[in-house]
Structure formats: C-alpha cells, structure tokens
Amino acid sequence: MNKASNAYLQFLQGPGTKMLFEFVKEMPKPVTNVVSIPDLSSLIGPLFFTWIILLLFPVVLKSLVYEKQQKLRIMMKMHGLGDGPYWMISYAYFLAVSLIYMLLFMAVGSIIGLKFFTINDYSIQFVFYFIYMNLQIAAAFLVASMFSNVKACTAIGYILVFGTGLLAENLFRSFIEDASVSRRGIILLQLYPGFSLYRGLYELAQYPLQEKRVGMGWDDLNDNQNGMREVFIIMVIEWFVVLFVAYCIDQVVSSGSGKSPLFFLQRIRKKKLASLRRPSLQRQGSKVSVQMEKSDVSHEIEMVERLVLEQNTSHAIVCDNLKKVYPGRDGNPEKFAVKGLSLALPPGECFGMLGPNGAGKTSFISMMTGLTKPTSGTAYVHGMDIRTQMNDIYTSMGFCPQHDLLWETLTGREHLLFYGRLKNLKGRALMQAVEESLKSVKLFDGGIADKQAGKYSGGMKRRLSVAISLIGDPKVVYMDEPSTGLDPSSRNHLWNVIKTAKQDRAIILTTHSMEEAEVLCDRLGIFVDGRMQCIGNPKELKGRHGGLYVFTMTTSWEHEEKVERIVQKLSPNANKTYRLSGTQKFELPKNEVRIADVFQAVEFAKSRFPVFAWGVVDTTLEDVFVKVAAAAAASSSYDI
Template sequence: ISTLHFIILMVFGNAIGLNFFRLTDKGVMFVFFFVYMNTQIGMAFFLSSVFQNTRTVVAFGFIFVFASSLMSSFLVGPLVDQDSKAVIWLELVPPFALFRGLYEISNYSFKGAYQKTEGLTWSKFSDDGNGMTEVFIILLVEFPLFMALGWYLEQVLGQVGTRRHWLFCLGGRPRQDNTKVDETEHTSLNMEQEDVREEYERVQNMGNSDSHSIVLHGLKKVYPPQGGQPAKVACRSLTLAIEKGECFGLLGPNGAGKSTSINMMVGFMTPTSGHAIIEGHNILTEMNRIYPMMGVCPQHDLLWELMTGREHLLFYGRLKNLKGQELQCAADDALKSVNLYRNKVGDKKVKTYSGGMKRRLSVAISFIGSPRVVYLDEPSTGMDPASRRNLWNVIKQGKEGRAIILTTHSMEEAEVLCDRLGIFVDGGLQCVGDPKGLTSRYGGYLVFTITTGPDHSQAAHDAVMRLCPEAKKTYSLSGTQKYEMPTSSISVADVFSGMQSLRSQIQVQDWGVANASLEEVFIKIAKKKTAAEYM
C-alpha cells in the first residue's frame, strides 16, 4: 500500500511539473523511498517487540519520527555543508537518513533547474560530497538488522508464548524446574483425595511412555501482584497423564484455571514452574516442534471477519503441511463434519455467520491436518441442541488415535464425551476419574424428592427422617422437599417400601429417587473446597 501511495505521489508530482520529481531519475527516486519504507517496517517490528502495549508503540513511533524529522532540518544540513563526518552517525537513525536523501535530491533538482540539466541520477552518486551511497548502504543494512532484532527480542522477551533463553541461537535453554512439586505443594497434595494422589504417583513413576500424548509435571502459573492486589495462583502444580485415544474433561467454575492450564500447554503462556511433555516434546524448549502436531479451539473465536470459512481451513491446513488436492479434500471434509458445507455456507464470509456457526468453524479448524493432540476450550458455547449433538459426534469420531483435552460447563457434554474427568477448583485438581466412578465415589447418596400439599409438609419430613435419620434436607419450597440420603444407610428398595407406607397415610402428589448426578457432585466438591478456604 505504501508503494502504491508513493507511485501515485510520483505521478502527481510529475504531472504538475515539480522539479523535485520531474528532474530526478525515476529509478533513484523509487528505490530510495522503497528501501526507506522497508526500513520503517523493520523498525516497527523492532519497536513492537520492545513495548508491550500497541498504543504505546504507535505513539512512540509517531513522536520519534516527528521529532527526529524536525531535528534533521537543524542538524543534517549544517553538518553536510561543513563536510562533517558526524553526519554519518546521525544517518544511522532512519529519519535522519531520509532527510539526507531528500536533501541531496533537492540540491540536485535545484541545480538542474538553474543549469537546465537533469537532477540526481545513478551516475552522480560518485560526485564529491554526494551522500546517497552511504544512505543507501545504511538503509539496506538496517532493514534486515531491525527485522532480526525484532524477531530475537520477541523470542526472549515476548509477552505471548514461551520465552526462549537469550542464547537460544547457540543452544541455550531456559532453566527448568528440577523439583517437580515443592514442599508446601507436596504437603497439600498428601491431603488431597486418593484419586488425585494416585494420578500424581502414576505420573512420577511413568518414565518415558509412548502411549501417553500429554504428560504434565507440576504445571504451575502465578500471576504477579498488580494494582495493589496480591499474586494470584491460577494453576497449582497440575500433574496429569492423558493417553492416546482419550478425551479428558476439565470441569470447574469460571476463574478456576482451566483456560490458563490449556494456554500453558499450547504455548500462549510460560509456566511459573513445572513443565509438560506433549508427544515426547517439552513445552519449555520444543514448542516449535509441538505446534504442527496440535489443534486448538480457543475459548473465544479467533477468526477473520472478511475471510470465508473455507479460506480459514485452507490457511490452517497449509500450516499443517497439507497441499494440493489433499488440502482441498481436508477442507471439504471439515466443512461437512460441522454442517457448513451445504448451500455453500463455507464459502460465505465469517462476518455473516452466527455465533454457533463460528464456534463450529473453530472446532473444524482444530481438527484439520490430523493433529495428534487437540485442545477444546468450551467448544459448544452458543450452539443450538441439534448442532451440539452433531459436534459431539465429530469429537467422538476425532478421538481415535489422538488425545483430547476438553473444558466445558455442561455436565451432560462431559458425561457423553469424556473418558476421564478432573474437577478444577481455585487452580487445583480436586478429583480425577471416569464420570461414573466420580459419581459413585463422591456422590455416595441418593437424591430423594417428595411433593405434598403445604399441610402435609411437616408430616412428610418426619416420615423421611424416620426412614433415614441421616438424611439431609437440601431444598424446600411450596410443598416440594429434596433430601440427600447416604447409600450406606438406606437402599433404593428401602425408599420404595417406605413410600408405599407413607402414601397410605398422607396425600403425596409426586416423589422420586435417583443416584447423585455429576452436576450435583461438581457443586458439592466446589462448595466443599470454597468452604475449606474460609475456615
């Protein structure tokens, strides 16, 4: 775009007869501005790696260019007239080099107009006092230099992704956390539930295992103090192993640390301590090898509004080394799998998609290129029931031969898709196991509901307490009462027998008994953890 603007400027300058454009060799003019614009692009990359905030970069860039351009008129001209060598040092700053070039072009244009000759040409670069050669050399060297410096600083100081050692070009590696779990964390770990401790011991004794795609060793993330607030532990020493062909679900309330854990695994964040092994590669030192073998559906859609769904898939497919017919077929299959193929929906711009359609496209992107590991962060958000069911089928079919980590707020989705679950509360794993095992282990009670007329509520309550003295009332409203009955004290048969007797005594409008659901187990564990923190 900048080149196009300059060409238009050259054409306009020649059209109105400005000597600056008319007398100067068009090749000299074009190459000079083209090289300078590329140097400015390189400098922009360099500045963006130094500053964290985009607005700060833009503001600093404008102020720097404006101030240096203003100073150039006071410094460069007098130094050139004095034939001072100090001008070369000034030209190392791109705006000063630009001014020197404009100074030379203007002088030759002025002389050309006065002497009725041409202005600056390539042959005049060798004239005494002509500084265009040194300006060209400086700008040509600075462009790749700025680009290289920007790339290097982004690798070692970047705010997004895993930072590399400052000598990574020479094989330097960041210091790793040799202690898998520190003393305080180990002490608290021993107080956790048995299944969490067993998972920890399994990972510690695992060694190198080809059957596990994801192995997390004490993964921890602490956000530093900010705005007067203390440091926040977002992930507390997560230790976990996930096999090929397994879908592992991370459940937890908002702010529990689920997305933070995934962001560390995919390289968006650097762990404070601990590490993860993904398909045999360490996230601290080998993320470049991990990227091609993973697929990610982030919590919030990262899509380009002006691109079509198919263009997104083709773009990400190329990143996974798909080419030609294989790439086209992969894009078609991905669109078909998420119901975006019919009526050429996949060929429409993303800005026309609904929230659910964008979510389906994000899931399709995560599976293209046959990744070995897939991270799905709340993939069904915003979908209608039919689309959600179809998405579940896609995930079930895609599970074969790869490991999947799924975060969700839907207990039904977790039970349908996940082979194992982990409940995350306040950055820590509170329990881990298969859905049925967790329900039976952490439920341990029957959920009994009875509805009577308001006049019989007390009688119904008394009857329930006689039937199961350990019963705990959890809900009561307008004659409907709900109880938790420990399975160690009563069986389903006992409940049926007791209800037959009770129905002959009072008017029972409705009643029911069921095992504890996964949702109830989740709420119970979350409340228990929260209550323990305030004790």
C-alpha cells in the same frame, strides 16, 4: 507611475523638472526561485513526498498489531507456523506491497513530467526507495512490539507521519541549509529514519533547481556538498540493526510466554536440561503431594511418576507437578492458579476438565498451548517438553480457543485452506480435508463456506473454530468450551464430530456443561482452587462422590414435620438440604435405602395427609460437581 512622479516633481520644482524613464526591470530574485510549473515538485517535493512515502508506515504497523490484538499470530503458531517463517512471509509481503507502491509513485511522477523524477538517475531513485522501504518495514516490526491495541497504534502512526514531515520541513531543513550547523549534528538527526528520508528527497530535489539542469547521478555521491552518500550509509546500517533488535524483542515478549533475552543460547540450555531432565522429574513428584491428595488423585500422581521415569511411553500427554503462580501486583499477594497438577492422558481419550470460574482451567490450557510458561514442573506431549520444545509440539497440536480467533475478511474455506497448509497438507489431500471439515461442521451447504467469517453468526464461528482445531490430523487437541453459543441441534452434531475425532488422538476439553462432559469425556477431573479434586469416569465420580438418592416431597407447611419423621424412619442418616413453603429435599444414602421402601413411604404419607408432589432421583454429575466444589472451597487452606 512615471507620469505621476513627474507631475509631483513639477509641482514642487517647477514645470522644467522631469524624470527620465528608460526601462522596466523585475525585482531581483535568486536564480533558483525562477522555475517553471513542472519544477514546483522540486520546491514542495521533500515535504509532500515524505508524507506520501511515510503513509505506508501506519498501514504496516496496523496490520502487525491487528494480528497480535486478535491473537491470530499465536493461533498460527499453535498450528505450526514458526517465528522465522512468519517473519519472512510477513516481511516479503509488506516489501512487495511497498515496492509496487513506490514503482507507481515513480511512474506517475515521470508520466506527468515532474523534473524531480525525470532528471535524476532512475537507478539512484530506485535504490534509495528500496533501502528506505526495508528500513520502514523493520521499524514497523519494532514499533509493533510496543503496542497491543490497533486504534492506539494507528493514531500514533499517523501522528508520526505528519509530525515527521512538519518537523523535517520547518526545523531539519533549516539545519541542512545553515552552514554553521556541524555535519555531525545533522548525521545524528538523520539517525531518525524520517529525517533520513527527508534528507534524501531534499538532495534529489536540489538538482532540478540548478542552472545546469542536470540530475543526480552516481558520480555525484562523491561530492562533499551532497549528503546522499551519508543517507545511504545510515539507512543501510539502521535497516539491519533495527531488524535485528525488532526480532530479539519479538522473541522475548511475543506469544505470552516469550523467551530469555539470551534466547540465542537456548540450544546450550536445552542440552543441559536434557541431561538433567529425568532426575529432576523424579524429584518433582514429591511424596508429600501424594499423601495430601485423595486416593484417585494420588493414583494419578503415582502413575505420572512412573511414566516420567520410563524412556519411552505411549501416553500422549503427561503433566508432572505443573504449577503456575502469578506475581502479586499493587500490594496484592501472589495468585496460585495451578497448584501441582499431575495428569496422564493416553491417545484416544477425551479428558474433561470441570471447575468453577477462576479455578485455574484456563491457566492450565495456557501452559499446555505455550501462551504462558509454567512456574515449576513441566508437561510432555508425545515425549516433547513444553518448556523447551513447544515449537515442535505445535506441528502436531490443534487448539479451539474459548473465544473465536478468526480473520474477519477471510472465508471459512480460506481459513481451513490456510491452516491446512500449516499442517503440511497439499494439493488434492488439502482440498479433500477442507471439504470434509466443512461438511462435518455443517458449513458446506448454502454458500456458507465462501462467506466472510465476519458475517458468520456466533454458532458458525464456533463450528469453524472446532474445524480448524481438527484439520491436519493433530495428535493432541485442546478445546476450551467448544459448544458455547450453539443451538441444541448444532451442539449434538458437534458432539458427534468430536466423538469421531477422538478415536486416534488425545483431547483435553474444558466445559461448564455436565451433559457435554458425560457425552464426550472418557474421564473427568474436577478442578477447584488450582488443584485437581477428583479424577475418574462419570459413573465412577457419581458412585464415589454421589452415593445418594435425592428425595423431594411437597405438602402444606403444617405437615412438614410429619414428612421429616417419615424420612428419618426411612433413613436415619438422611440429610435435609432444602426447605421452602412445604417443599423439602433430602439426601438419602444408597446403602441404607431401597427404591421400593421409598415408594412404600410415599404411599404411607399419602394416606395420612395431602401430598402435592414428590420425586426421587439418582445423583447427577451436576450434584457431584457442586458437592466437590463446595467441599474443596471450604477446606482449601494449604498450598504446596
């Protein structure tokens, strides 16, 4: 460059002109930018390390929302795991994972010699990471209360991770380094946990870049130019505030039923309810409802009214005028799901609830299991009120939901071990109960017990759900269509398990299988349009609401009138219910017809015209169900 310059000068000014070259010097740069390769971590550390630490946030968030989406948390709660233990166990687990993650993070950085880690005091680094990990877990609990879908929360979580890093590096950092920005403004921005994290990492990164090469120590926190002290104060305060707010929100919105925003005053309310409970229950069983119900239902209501006045009752379940009304939305009217259900169930009885889809069976089960709160009325489980003592009820309750609520990565044995521990089973008693449960539902042989539940067939999952509901000897069990999806052999075996289990506990079972209802249930209730239409054992229901023989005869179409005349002579009150291409079906009152007369009428018909097929059957439970449901649907025009 010097030779080229001299040649040009000599061309312009003559050969005597020359520029003297003395030395070469590098272009001036700030001292802080002259760094060695290990110091690159101090330049890129605040952004890069912010991303590394924040990556734990969507992991914790996804785990919490997954348990909510799959309704695993409410399943754990129904088996005795209270909110307090759940929070402590989950919090301790995530904190342990976070601390291991951060210790490895610090160890790897120190081993490869990054001055970001080696120069700064390790105790300050550990305290900083420890406080932020707690704040991050608390924030995850808070954000989890706003989501019910794993995919949505995961996407939002990662957007927050990368968005926070980019905003902190390109916007927040400029505020920190700009002396014109007020300190209060920076403190206000640091209320966002991600910016507090970045500010702490930024302060740790500045010390390795200084000429004195001395890292940050505890004494440096008193330096007015050091923002680490503010970061510590903000994060500690936010840690406790966010954790408290998250717990309050969780108590209000969790488990479907939730609590009042002033739930911490619930003990005072419980005492008031206890003092008013008996008189209010007496009023709930109104005479109007008794007069409007059928005799069997009226008898059940009267029994409930008598039981709720007794201080001590041996009945396991007593439902007193239980109602559930869902508010109208989008211009639609209110939905009366349960319209004053009264039911008394002693121990050792299996009560079957039959009804068409949308009748209100699931709403009833949801109220009894704490998923939703009753609009009015109440129910008692071994004397405990479902409105105020649901957590106590859970300790002696089992539940088999309509849809299997299982962890995909846990084995069948691990599921039973977990729920057995929630029922206070320990040691040898726990192992024995698990083995017996696995054998009872045929999940013990062939290594099935140690296979992940996600690899089970639908029938295996159903059997595992039944085993979970019965482990730990619960006194009350709710089963929502327990045999759905099972083959005939597995279904019959499961029925034997349930029949054995009901000897010392009360079971409420919903089903659409009339065969299952007759085999398992001591009493049945047909539930239509939110109201109990009839109650009794299967024989009583068939005798009370059946009382008919169903006579069928198939001939050629030109002889249909002759068949009808023969049936009218056989029973004047016979009712024709079906007619198609020569096949006719009649209902014959039992008090008018003898079976011998039916056979004589058939022989007479055969002597007059060809009879292709005929049959006479007693009323089935399915016929009773169809008849009661149709009559109730036709006459349901009033609500209480």
